[in-house]
Amino acid sequence: MSNIFDEIEHTDSSSKIIFKDKKPLDHRFLPDKLVHREEQIRQIAKYWVDALNEVTPSNVTLYGKTGTGKTAASKFAREQLIDAANNKNVFVKVEYIRCTDYTTEYQVIAQLCQKLGRDVPNRGWTKGEIVNTFRDIFKTNAFGKKLILIVILDEIDILLDKDGDGILYTLTRTDNVSVLSISNYLDFKNLIKSRVTSSLNDKEIVFPPYGADQLSDILTERALLAFNDDVLEDDVIPLCSAMAAKEEGDARYALDLLKNAGELAFDEDSVKVTSEHVKMAKDRIEHNKVTEIIQTLPLQQQRLLEAILNLTKNGEEISSGKLYDEYKELSKKDAVTYRRIFDFINELELLGIISTNTISRGRGKGRTNIIKLQCDEDLLETTLFSI
Ligand SMILES: Nc1ncnc2c1ncn2[C@@H]1O[C@H](COP(=O)(O)OP(=O)(O)O)[C@@H](O)[C@H]1O
Ligand SMILES: [Mg+2]
The missing domain is CATH 3.40.50.300 (P-loop containing nucleotide triphosphate hydrolases)
Incomplete structure (x- = not known):
């Protein structure tokens, strides 16, 4: 029987067209010169x-x-x-x-x-x-x-x-x-x-954050090693660099964008990597990040998210009191205390999955924390459901 890997390597010509060598786009790759450092x-x-x-x-x-x-x-x-x-x-x-x-x-x-x-x-x-x-x-x-x-x-x-x-x-x-x-x-x-x-x-x-021009130099070096000639459209590296400069000058993110854009072009059998691929890459990276965060959360925090999701789907304004009730409903016997829920809310906010906003209910009625989901509802639902 023929070997499936051999077959893919030899018949799938687009893999040869896009990437020359994917290793230089890996996080662990150590280039032999580090520009701007x-x-x-x-x-x-x-x-x-x-x-x-x-x-x-x-x-x-x-x-x-x-x-x-x-x-x-x-x-x-x-x-x-x-x-x-x-x-x-x-x-x-x-x-x-x-x-x-x-x-x-x-x-x-x-x-x-x-x-x-x-x-x-x-x-x-x-x-x-x-x-x-x-x-x-x-x-x-x-x-x-x-x-x-x-x-x-x-x-x-x-x-x-x-x-x-x-x-x-x-x-x-x-x-x-x-x-x-x-x-x-x-x-x-x-x-x-x-x-x-x-x-x-x-x-x-x-180590200061990289600016867009510096990121562009870093990506250009890597692209020479990783991609075949003329595969990248001219606006690809500037776009990856600009997007990563906005994300606090993160070279890892810039490399991730470039790599994912290349992979998406490859999956489509495209002969060029375009700025459209970069935009898709951005969504894909965000998607993977949210999924990974949610999957690695402790069980009680996942339950809390599930409670937030349920209330969001009902179109309700989510106060911490209401959230605790819903959470208790889901957790039954092993629910943690109301006090702990505040820690969880803080942690989820730090991770960027939810946001909180303190509002005043008017004179004498005190203030309430209103919680909002900051990630995609469907994505959260499918991820929680898969656990
Ligand atoms: N000046 C540079 N030149 C080339 N590659 C770089 C440079 N700075 C960072 N990188 C690459 O960007 C990625 C992230 O860098 P890393 O050293 O892991 O950042 P940090 O440790 O500060 O989080 C790595 O893949 C690294 O090789
Ligand atoms: Mg590091």
Whole structure:
């Protein structure tokens, strides 16, 4: 029997027409140059260069909104330093940890031990045991050379929020270890206690949002690698760039738009990617985002959304009191308290799925919260129904 993948690869000529190689449009792709981030990379390198002279570099913090190139720049600097260290024959390691994958101090330290060749369990040891094992790495060094370790803690806000600042305390108080933290929030230091701020003593590097022209340069570079010649109509990259510039200069969103536009053109067997495809791509991305958010919500919040949906369909104005009644009806025995519902409402509002508006009922009658759905009703219904 013929192989279906072979068949599709060889008969479906449009796939060859649109994309040359889809990998460069993937989030994880690391281009070999990062335009408009030369300055930030140079700053990181200026601190890290100490490692090449066997001096532990300063701790560094990168700040900036989503999609401003923080992860890419840190990985880029990492590759460059590893290259330089190999050439100079110094013993430097740079380990990248994404704190969404390792959410406690124990997990991060265990992961670092494993990456550095120590066989430690993922759970079960006391914190003292794991930390001592980690610190021993820097004492007993078979090579007789001094190991310098740089730890990149990406998305550090999540870890600090869940687990406190113990990880920073431990790392910054281990000889030969330097930390590069990456945060999406300028006020992330509020999550750190002063005992840690003093030992962190970090240098800060800010990643500003990209403007439309900068995004356009980034997309142009990627498009050369990803699309065949003359496939993109002239207005495609400017449109993706303008749309992403509005979304806080997010390069990831810009790349997503371009990739989805290409895929939609491909699905239609079109030989060109047009601005229409970009507009469709925007809708598709929004659709997927809402669906994903709703699917990953805790059950009680999904119920609350269902209650909001029911009231919306009845054309009713939704006050928090009325919403609670409807929610209780749906939840029966395991309903949470009225107080908790306020937290849920806040969270759903932060996610952009609903909005709230406080109105005054007139003198002496107090004020009420009016809740409105901010996403598509049908989309919400099908998503909730599918769960
Ligand atoms: N200056 C740039 N040049 C090329 N690609 C970039 C640049 N900045 C960001 N990107 C790409 O955009 C996407 C998002 O960047 P990322 O580094 O993940 O942002 P952040 O970590 O700040 O959220 C990645 O795919 C990255 O490769
Ligand atoms: Mg990132």
